[in-house]
Amino acid sequence: MSALVVAQVTGKLRGLGPIDADECMNCGFCSAICPLGVDVLPRRLFRYAVFGMEQQVRAESEAIFSCLLCRACEQSCPAGVHITENVRLLRGWLLREGR
Amino acid sequence: MPLPTRDVVGILADNLRIRGSVLPIPARQATRWARDLDLPRGGETVLYTGLMYQLIPYIERLVAIEQLFGNSPLARLTGVGRRLNRLINGVAFVARPSASERAEYDRVPANVARLLQRAGVQFGYLYEDDLYAGALAHDLGADDVVASHARKVAALLRKHRVREVITIDPHTTNMLRSVYPTLIEDYDLRVRSYLEVLAERGLPFESPLAGKVVVHDPCVYARYENMIEPPRKLLAEAGLEVVEPQNSGLLTWCCGGPVEALYPAKAAALAAVRVAQLREVAPDCLTMCPICLVNLRKSADGMRFRDISEYLIEASAPPPETCPTGQPDPAPGLSGR
Numbered sequence: 001m002s003a004l005v006v007a008q009v010t011g012k013l014r015g016l017g018p019i020d021a022d023e024c025m026n027c028g029f030c031s032a033i034c035p036l037g038v039d040v041l042p043r044r045l046f047r048y049a050v051f052g053m054e055q056q057v058r059a060e061s062e063a064i065f066s067c068l069l070c071r072a073c074e075q076s077c078p079a080g081v082h083i084t085e086n087v088r089l090l091r092g093w094l095l096r097e098g099r
Numbered sequence: 100m101p102l103p104t105r106d107v108v109g110i111l112a113d114n115l116r117i118r119g120s121v122l123p124i125p126a127r128q129a130t131r132w133a134r135d136l137d138l139p140r141g142g143e144t145v146l147y148t149g150l151m152y153q154l155i156p157y158i159e160r161l162v163a164i165e166q167l168f169g170n171s172p173l174a175r176l177t178g179v180g181r182r183l184n185r186l187i188n189g190v191a192f193v194a195r196p197s198a199s200e201r202a203e204y205d206r207v208p209a210n211v212a213r214l215l216q217r218a219g220v221q222f223g224y225l226y227e228d229d230l231y232a233g234a235l236a237h238d239l240g241a242d243d244v245v246a247s248h249a250r251k252v253a254a255l256l257r258k259h260r261v262r263e264v265i266t267i268d269p270h271t272t273n274m275l276r277s278v279y280p281t282l283i284e285d286y287d288l289r290v291r292s293y294l295e296v297l298a299e300r301g302l303p304f305e306s307p308l309a310g311k312v313v314v315h316d317p318c319v320y321a322r323y324e325n326m327i328e329p330p331r332k333l334l335a336e337a338g339l340e341v342v343e344p345q346n347s348g349l350l351t352w353c354c355g356g357p358v359e360a361l362y363p364a365k366a367a368a369l370a371a372v373r374v375a376q377l378r379e380v381a382p383d384c385l386t387m388c389p390i391c392l393v394n395l396r397k398s399a400d401g402m403r404f405r406d407i408s409e410y411l412i413e414a415s416a417p418p419p420e421t422c423p424t425g426q427p428d429p430a431p432g433l434s435g436r
Contacts, residue, residue: 016242017242035352035353035355035369035372036358036365036369061104062104062362065104065239065358065361065362066358066361066362066365067358068318068353068355068357068358068369069238069318069357070318070322070353070357071318071322071323072318072322072350072352072353074322075322075349075350088237088238088240089240090240091108091239091240092240092241092242093240094105094240095105095108095109095239095240095241
């Protein structure tokens with residue numbers, strides 16, 4: 001799978017609000033601490049979003065809507081990514097664009 | 100199998116847009132808790148419930164229906180249900196909790212009002228203008244609908260010349276204190292949880308409790324609003340020994356409730372994990388959020404879960420009458436003593 005950046009999609013996502021997923025260092029603390037064990041968030045998912053990989057984002061909609069928004073991940077994030085706000089904005093994008 | 104996410108979220112967002120709440124219930128039922136309290140209407144400071152506790156019995160009825168529906172071929176008709184719901188308030192037809200179910204959760208706002216009165220706080224209530232704040236729709240990403248609703252709530256507060264609101268649950272606190280300022284210009288409402296107000300003013304604890312209770316911090320109070328110490332201060336003053344579970348304070352563990360509307364099985368599995376953590380330290384647990392309370396109760400398996408207001412109302416009650424034996428009545432409220 002190639003990671004082709006689709007600028008149009010990235011631009012749309014950024015237009016939703018303050019998405020800062022590209023600050024993610026890919027360290028995995030968030031996945032390790034997630035109470036639901038959602039391992040796609042945010043490491044892989046945020047890469048999809050940042051690269052504008054629309055279909056891959058859509059394919060993870062259950063993970064996106066399963067997120068508890070509990071912020072346990074943010075408590076451990078060394079990069080200070082606003083993970084839950086990013087997830088919330090992705091939800092808004094999925095609802096508007098259709099699944 | 101969960102129902103189609105987009106349609107379920109769509110129904111909730113439609114309700115908020117058309118009827119002012121994700122789960123519209125008659126104002127008569129939403130304000131029933133206040134009918135014997137003779138609270139003044141409006142005022143500079145108001146108790147704002149945001150309907151969260153009052154809605155819980157209705158949410159539970161809907162989740163039960165959703166679980167049945169989600170496992171049948173009828174799940175495919177959710178989109179049709181959404182279209183019908185735009186014309187007719189479906190909640191009024193399908194969610195009809197019993198009087199006792201409603202009374203269980205109506206007791207919390209009534210407790211809070213009495214606690215504020217005992218602490219000498221002057222406040223009013225907005226009755227039918229005490230609207231749901233939009234937390235669930237915000238969590239689900241329905242931002243345009245939430246922004247419009249927030250403006251409506253803010254306009255009502257301005258109409259009543261409210262300067263400060265006292266909230267009773269973490270979700271309404273977060274919406275009014277941290278989310279609304281990002282959506283509305285010139286929003287300068289002072290927003291405090293009743294626990295913060297009581298911790299600051301002090302309560303006369305005339306009937307102190309005894310015993311041990313484990314505290315479950317809601318994620319939203321702990322990590323969104325950094326509200327951790329006020330409840331502990333109040334509980335210590337009430338005489339209780341507060342014990343901490345494996346994850347508490349900033350590191351609290353989610354009850355699972357936030358995903359119940361879309362994925363009830365995931366919510367139940369997570370609640371079971373949290374209950375096991377809590378059970379390790381005490382059989383009695385207190386919560387400060389209606390979502391936590393109802394979700395943990397469903398996995399309680401012998402543990403007892405109560406809202407913090409129940410403990411505070413008992414501990415601040417006038418001293419009990421003396422029994423014929425000359426001994427005061429034992430303090431109520433804790434099991435296993």
